[in-house]
Amino acid sequence: MTHRPHVFRSRWRPRALAVVLAAAALLVGAATAAQAHNILVGTSPADGSTAKVVPAQVVLTFNEPALAVGTEIIVTGPAGQVQSGAAVLVNNTVTERLQPGSPAGQYTVVWRVTSTDGHPVSGRFSFTATSPSQGQRATATTATNSPTSTPASTSGQSTTLWWVVVGAVVVVLLLVVFIRTRSPRTTPHDERDHKS
Numbered sequence: 001m002t003h004r005p006h007v008f009r010s011r012w013r014p015r016a017l018a019v020v021l022a023a024a025a026l027l028v029g030a031a032t033a034a035q036a037h038n039i040l041v042g043t044s045p046a047d048g049s050t051a052k053v054v055p056a057q058v059v060l061t062f063n064e065p066a067l068a069v070g071t072e073i074i075v076t077g078p079a080g081q082v083q084s085g086a087a088v089l090v091n092n093t094v095t096e097r098l099q100p101g102s103p104a105g106q107y108t109v110v111w112r113v114t115s116t117d118g119h120p121v122s123g124r125f126s127f128t129a130t131s132p133s134q135g136q137r138a139t140a141t142t143a144t145n146s147p148t149s150t151p152a153s154t155s156g157q158s159t160t161l162w163w164v165v166v167g168a169v170v171v172v173l174l175l176v177v178f179i180r181t182r183s184p185r186t187t188p189h190d191e192r193d194h195k196s
Contacts, residue, residue: 064091067118075098
């Protein structure tokens with residue numbers, strides 16, 4: 001039986017390269033996905049703060065722009081939900097207007113945004129107001145739309161499509177390298193079945 005070490009080495013190198021490239025692509029993709037999640041960096045009013053008057057709006061600021069899909073803010077106070085219309089997403093801020101005439105008391109803000117990688121991020125915070133807001137509160141028959149019925153508006157663009165395209169190109173390149181370097185299995189001449 002004859003050994004052919006040069007054949008083994010020539011087949012091993014391209015396959016090893018393909019494995020290393022695939023592992024690197026996975027690591028870069030995982031790191032990018034971890035960095036793509038939005039982080040809440042500030043709120044107005046601040047979490048746990050006490051405001052003199054119920055504010056006209058609640059503003060959330062994130063470390064990077066989010067997607068409009070799934071963006072929602074629900075503000076609940078002593079008289080129930082007080083948000084007015086859909087949340088408005090502009091770059092890295094999300095704003096939710098509050099109904100006029102909202103009573104004094106403690107308010108809880110529950111929010112959800114979609115990161116540029118498509119994963120939802122959510123949280124909550126609260127604040128207290130010592131005086132009601134100006135104006136007259138809408139009655140139940142004239143209540144405004146729920147934030148889930150109208151999508152949030154946005155002025156930013158999503159980069160998710162670009163990441164999908166880059167990922168697809170990497171997968172195709174890895175498949176091409178694998179197919180081009182793959183050769184059919186052969187058995188040495190001495191080990192083949194001979195029919196007599």
